Amino acid sequence: MYCVKKITEDMYWIGASDRRLELFENVYPIPKGVSYNSYVILDEKTVLLDTVDHSVCSQFLENLEHVLDGRTLDYIIVNHMEPDHCASLAEVVIRYPEVKFVGNAKTFTMMKQFFDFDVDNRAVVIKEGDTISTGKHTLAFAMIPMVHWPEAMVTYDAYDKVLYSADAFGTFGALNGNIFADELNFEAEWLEEARRYLTNIVGKYGAQVQSALKKAAALDIEMICPLHGPVWRENLGWFIDKYQKWSTYTPEDHAVLIVYASIYGNTESAVNVLAGKISDAGEKNIAMYDVSKTDPSYILAEAFRCDRIVFACPTYNAGLFPKMETLLSELKAHNFQNRKVAVIENGTWAISAGKQMKEILSSMKNMEIYDNTLTVKSSLKRDQMEELDGIVEFLMK
Structure with a gap:
């Protein structure tokens, strides 16, 4: 059975959570599980932003089919090629064979390493600052290399003022119905896992995170949609300040x-x-x-x-x-x-x-x-x- 969340008038969360996985990347304990977030925009063109890990693929595909409601899928934007976000790409291609992939040159180099389907005929290669119009939405792209893979990028929707932030602003922890950070007691119950996620996964790349934050600062952002953890629509500055400290190796507490x-x-x-x-x-x-x-x-x-x-x-x-x-x-x-x-x-x-x-x-x-x-x-x-x-x-x- 599908499980989706409407975020804006025509954008939906269609991700899923895994509470059985014990080790994230087979390294980090995740006693509270982890979510794999994926989003769909229903405009004149339909857009899927990233997929999910194989472990929750079945739920994701049901969600996608329900949201599309008989429509075809025009684009998949691949912000990050790590398997916990791209493992289900082949399953989407089987169901929507005419779909086009949007990514940068490094995205498609990696995609060919992971998959055997025809990548070149589906590839829409973009670079820093390029845009795609899907109707009323204009999607712009910015590269955030080594946050935390070299092909990583973010997508900004100027219409809804949403930043699809890839692994940035993510956190460990399964989503338990509430998908917005302001619906949770985030500081008491989630901040520790957000800190552990950022410092362990991306901590080595503080300078690269700083570069990404500077790009984000130039945008009018009202919502952040990461690939793990809750969606941010309130108190964005508070969470961004945490990333500022962690990525500059500045102590958070005395x-x-x-x-x-x-x-x-x-x-x-x-x-x-x-x-x-x-x-x-x-x-x-x-x-x-x-x-x-x-x-x-x-x-x-x-x-x-x-x-x-x-x-x-x-x-x-x-x-x-x-x-x-x-x-x-x-x-x-x-x-x-x-x-x-x-x-x-x-x-x-x-x-x-x-x-x-x-x-x-x-x-x-x-x-x-x-x-x-x-x-x-x-x-x-x-x-x-x-x-x-x-x-x-x-x-x-």
Whole structure:
């Protein structure tokens, strides 16, 4: 049975949600599922904007057939060729063999790699600033390369003042009937997943996101329709400001993040003492994560949120504890920067974790690293309280 949502007088959401998928891109946990958004404009010409993942293809095809109501499909605009948005293209071609694809040159190079149907005879190749008229709607196109694939683009509808934003402004999470952000308690229930989505999927490409935001700023936008998550029609500036911070590696909150690895509990005990001292110094925003218990995608997102971070890690096989090494490698790979950090190391012999953590952190841009590494030899001792106080003083300056 079809499930569609009317957004404007002649534009519809025809996407679907997947609540069974456990890992997005087979990497990131998505306990709340994910939505795959697709949109249709019914003008003199009919236009489909992107398709969906194979997992929800059947629902999508029912939605498309219902909305078209016997009409043919004239255009498919392909804003992004990643399979979670293009996997159903072949199924659409089977049902609407005369359809034309709208995309840029890189779009069609990729399309030929994924599919065996005749691409060239269906291709309408556009470039930056080109437009297509479908009747009363005029659709304009802008390239947003590496947000987060090189062929990515957005479509702007001047008539409805809608930006079809591809993967930009998306979020993890299935849609549960309400498709508009203003129908949800977004800040309390969705913001964490929006942050985790952007920082993990696109975090490496902050400069490219900035370029995309500048293009968006030049448009009169009243609605943002992303390919994942809710549609934005109110408080656009609030959400755009979040993207501004995340893409410039600017801390979102004045907060302390404590990230630790602990084998037998001694490193955890040390950071618990530190957290208490930070609280006594007046800090009300403290987050703590055990790298062995929490997926790196959550901690990475928290690192983007907080302005100060403590990394605490035991030496393991003369190196870093593996889960901590993975997290630090992820931060570096995502171009993480602009933070104040302190380091705590632990070990019973040949302690080297602090030096190795600092080497990784110092390779990141604009990291203010506390000079004095706290070295815990097996367990924290009372005579090390002043060293903890030094870390607190550094963090609270």
